[in-house]
Amino acid sequence: MLILRSQSPRRKEILQSLGLHFKILPLPIDETSLHQETPVRYLERITLAKLGAKPDDPEEVILASDTIVVFQNKILQKPADESEAFSMISELSGKTHQVYSGLGIMTKNEKIFDYDVSEVEFYSWNKSEILEYIKICKPYDKAGSYGIQDPNSPAKKFQGSYSNILGFPIRKFFLYHTIWSRFL
Numbered sequence: 001m002l003i004l005r006s007q008s009p010r011r012k013e014i015l016q017s018l019g020l021h022f023k024i025l026p027l028p029i030d031e032t033s034l035h036q037e038t039p040v041r042y043l044e045r046i047t048l049a050k051l052g053a054k055p056d057d058p059e060e061v062i063l064a065s066d067t068i069v070v071f072q073n074k075i076l077q078k079p080a081d082e083s084e085a086f087s088m089i090s091e092l093s094g095k096t097h098q099v100y101s102g103l104g105i106m107t108k109n110e111k112i113f114d115y116d117v118s119e120v121e122f123y124s125w126n127k128s129e130i131l132e133y134i135k136i137c138k139p140y141d142k143a144g145s146y147g148i149q150d151p152n153s154p155a156k157k158f159q160g161s162y163s164n165i166l167g168f169p170i171r172k173f174f175l176y177h178t179i180w181s182r183f184l
Helices: 009-015 039-052 082-092 127-138 162-166 170-175 176-183
Strands: 001-005 061-071 074-076 096-106 111-122 154-159
Touching: 001 009, 009 082, 009 162, 039 061, 039 096, 039 111, 061 082, 061 176, 074 082, 082 127, 096 162, 111 162, 154 162, 162 170, 170 176
Parallel strands: 001 061
Antiparallel strands: 061 074, 061 096, 096 111, 111 154
């Protein structure tokens, strides 16, 4: 059995689009960053924590992912409210940032962490454009306060993997196909 440790509708859609059969069983974890923790170290710690305990069943594969938006080596989490969303989008407006998505895969015998990085450039938006986007798209469940897939997204262009920016590092996932391909 393939178990996805995520409530993300985007991750669910990506795995479904691959034709995978899986169960969604998320684990609640504390996603607070630690003092002086680098973005990659944070990503690894959180992604692996989401996996939970090692399965007893040799037929079970647990999959977890986490996505962070990084600007000037600072992690931009999901916004708590409109004010925080406005602040993040304003900070990113007209600039380029990185999106990291971590991948955790665990079986009875192994635990894997990998990640992918993409770059996203934002349009230069004024206050009313930012507020309109927040009002329409309500990006409160998205790292960095935006979704690249949203209508009128602030993202002007990107380099790297689109699915990575959506929240799942599919290029890295395919590298481990021998572990999960039996769930097709």
